[in-house]
Amino acid sequence: MTTSPWPRRTLAIACLALSACATPPADMPPLDTRFSAASQDSRVQFIVIHATEEGFEDSLRILTEGPVSSHYLVDATPPTVYRLVDEDQRAWHAGVSSWGQFGSLNAASVGIEVVNPAPIKTATGLIWNTPYPQAQIDAVIALVRSIGRRHGVRADRIVAHSDIAPQRKVDPGPRFPWKQLADAGLIPWPDGAAVARQRPAYEQQLPAVKWFQQRLASHGFAVPQTGELDAATLRVIAAFQMKYRNSRYDGQPDAETAALLDVITTPGGLLMQDGTPFKP
CATH class of the missing domain: 1.10.101.10 (PGBD-like superfamily/PGBD)
Structure with a gap:
């Protein structure tokens, strides 16, 4: 694994800068906001949980500099939630994907990348050696709860990357404790x-x-x-x-x-x- 040349503090500051709220465009005409349509809901219909398969520094570099991105990155030591993309923006985390009648889930989801090293592929299969620390999972549960509540995400639409792209992806892997999300009342x-x-x-x-x-x-x-x-x-x-x-x-x-x-x-x-x- 390649180590990022950026110091961790510099990476965190750069990450926070990316999440700054945009100001309204100067060319927007005056708006009358007294009326609101009944037929609407949130853009966010899914929450997709990933594992980075890299350490923190490389994960942050990949997710902020490259062609892939995620709304959130959750580190383990210490457990810290970084916002990389505003929730009203589309992040490039799901790729070619589908769940039920929905396809191209980048447009309808919030992506959460959880820092966890890559699995080891052996002749007899896939071994995911590194457990997710409990404090990191607690942060993920709190984040999922907040996103789901604010956007009204259905409990059965909190999914794994491997659910929506099983031919390409195996993350967040067998070590991710989905039962804890169920025990927290987040998923059925x-x-x-x-x-x-x-x-x-x-x-x-x-x-x-x-x-x-x-x-x-x-x-x-x-x-x-x-x-x-x-x-x-x-x-x-x-x-x-x-x-x-x-x-x-x-x-x-x-x-x-x-x-x-x-x-x-x-x-x-x-x-x-x-x-x-x-x-x-």
Whole structure:
């Protein structure tokens, strides 16, 4: 990994300068703001969580100098939230992406980059060695809560980069504690009792690959509908497993993955922290 030549303090000052509020343009005519249309909502429909796969200095250099950007960068030591792009501006963090009927999510999302080193790719798969410090996750939870409240972001639209671009991305990876976001009331989580009830039947017989593809698409993933366990389908299953069953994320269909998919895609199967069913 290349170390940035900029001192950390200089980087932070440059970062803060980027977030300065723009003044109204001088050529704007006088405005009458007494009326407001009923048919409107926030530009922000999604919150996308990433991992930088670099240290802080390199992450900040990449996100402020290069062709990619993010609205926020969350460091770990000490846990600090840096605003790099105003929320009313589009940041270039999602790339080619989709979730459900939405595509090109740069235009409809706020991106949060969380500083965390790159995973190690071995012959047997992906190993994400570095855990996310609790203080850093606490900062992420507070940030997500604030963004979601101010923009009215639906709880099921707080997603991973690997959710919206599973063929290209694996971040924020299996170490990211999505269950903590669920426990904080930010995202829905599958009903554990329902998953336990469904699992024995799937241990007896797994559904066909086409069933997995259909359920993954119903959840929101862009996934082939070929009926074949091809490389693209394996990557999508792995992305799903990293979020909801991070003890094993090899992309192979199994009984627990089937039970989770069944519950998540059944009305009432996703619960909020208080035990109430999530309603889109």
